Amino acid sequence: MAVAIAEVFESDGVLLVEAGTGTGKTLAYLVPAILSGHRVLLSTGTKQLQDQIYNKDLPTLRDVLQVRFTATYMKGRGNYLCLHRLDAFHAGEELLSPVDRGHFASIEEWAEQTSTGDRTEIEDLPDDLPFWGDISATSENCIGTECPQYDACFVTQMRRQAAESDLVIVNHHLLCADAAVRQSDYGEVIPACHYAVIDEAHQLEDVATQYFGVSISPRRFERLTRDAHRYIDRDLEHTPEEAKPVRAVIDLAERYAEVFFGAARMCLSSVDRMRIDPDTLAPVAESGHRLASTLRSLDAPLARITERSEDLHSLGRRASELANHLDFVLEAADPGFVYFLERRGQGLFLRASPVDVSAIIRKLLLDRMRATILTSATLAVDGSFDYQRVRLGISNAIEVRLEPEFDYAKQTVLYLPEEMPEPRASNFTQAAATEIAGLLEATRGRAFVLFTSHANLREVHRLITDSVAFPLLVQGTAPRSVLLRNFKATPNGVLLATSSFWQGVDVSGDTLSCVIIDKLPFATPDDPITAARIQAITEGGGNPFAEYQVPLAILSLLQGMGRLIRHRKDRGVLSILDPRVLTKGYGQRFLASLPPAPIVRSVKDVRKFLDLQGM
Ligand code: SF4
Known part of the structure; x- marks a missing residue:
């Protein structure tokens, strides 16, 4: 396997390798990746494998190979603290519960010392911390180079470090999220790499399906309006005549959103996932379109004041993106997408997912690489890779199936x-x-x-x-x-x-x-x-x-x-x-x-x- 990978790194192309448990698959791609002299992007299906590679396999190989190399471990942007949003969040701190105020105090203290901004450094921080979405570095909320904290930003630093590293270790979620925002030219963090190893490649189609679609939820809407109130309070405090029309639109949008999401929830009845089309959406279409056009109407009052703050400017961008997504889902007209309503726990989502991700994977991942290795313990179906090739948009590939390591x-x-x-x-x-x-x-x-x-x-x-x-x-x-x-x-x-x-x-x-x-x-x-x-x-x-x-x-x-x-x-x-x-x-x-x-x-x-x- 290592030899086949080294050859593909030399000659370019796509290599599919099925290597069962115990074959030493991870080392078989890490060694040629390290020795290739190229920057190699490694993507895993799970964070556990990312951890194992970064914390266990790479230190071992550093000792054994006696070769100098650098590596950056990148998680999804939502794992990192956004310093800019942390500053803005102070205003809403008093609204937190006593327990969350304690968590917020820990975060503030940690923010002073951390060099990574990765939330897993804080022990005992609950996974579902209610306000983490308000202070995390997701691309949706990022104002990029306009940010006053841009140089100190943990994501900027991680991106710079990755751009100078020999190995960039990501997971499929970040890989696909990054490729998806690359389409809109905003928030990309993975540096350009021309060589990639996709491990646990059997999961790629599912993850790509999640990220190359559109998702609307009450939470997404609430994050937008919470930020809106926060920025209005902070940036338009002394100009109430400018704050008033913006707040009026936000208030109206909140009322329409309540009607719209309430009606959408009723549509779901007893099932957790339901396919939707213009007919099933008829009862909610009017309130949905009204919500979309209200969000778009933020443009006018914001246009007069966006030079006041980059955050207000980004608010307008987010509002119109949400409005476009909402209309796209409500129209449910693109035959390349499947539209559905989904309930997850207390959460409600209206989604549009691509039916076939093969062309997207080919265009946004494979075609950008000179060499791609896709590997997993389970890739072949009754001895053939045809299924994966069709699903992942792979036309020409070298195929290798290793003999099982176990008897x-x-x-x-x-x-x-x-x-x-x-x-x-x-x-x-x-x-x-x-x-x-x-x-x-x-x-x-x-x-x-x-x-x-x-x-x-x-x-x-x-x-x-x-x-x-x-x-x-x-x-x-x-x-x-x-x-x-x-x-x-x-x-x-x-x-x-x-x-x-x-x-x-x-x-x-x-x-x-x-x-x-x-x-x-x-x-x-x-x-x-x-x-x-x-x-x-x-x-x-x-x-x-x-x-x-x-x-x-x-x-x-x-x-x-x-x-x-x-x-x-x-x-x-x-x-x-x-x-x-x-x-x-x-x-x-x-x-x-x-x-x-x-x-x-x-x-x-x-x-x-x-x-x-x-x-
Ligand atoms: S650059 Fe983006 S993620 Fe970084 S601190 Fe600024 S807004 Fe937050």
């Missing part, structure tokens, strides 16, 4: 129960619960049971609570990191979880000896993005099931199953309870993509394997 034939068995009903059958969950209880008995717990839906998880949990003697840890009862820590610390523990645990979870050793998957993880066809992609492939004359749904499910399944064997000494049992893997024609594609573990059909054989392994 799956010896380290694992794949248990497929003899008799399971079809997943749609009413007795499926009961049968799954019985199988799970039997398997856990054989493995003495030490298992991840991964579900495709919260409903299945809850029902199976209810059914096995009394019959399973091992500690059950259930997703939703504690934060993800706490659950994982508890799982590692709990002898014979069993973790019941859904999609967020299917990837990026690393537990090696006998603590995790079994991974059970309840159903083949097909994306729900009711999901707006999935539905739009299925529709687009159908309209293009393709077969969405074979070309999109099955490959996507295979990659998810491989991620889930990949939790079991993380090390050459790991052993254990994989199990898929969904009979379609054997009864349906497409099941063969799943089996052909899985690691070559011997198939067993009874719990007795599972026990035999465990006994042989001394487990």
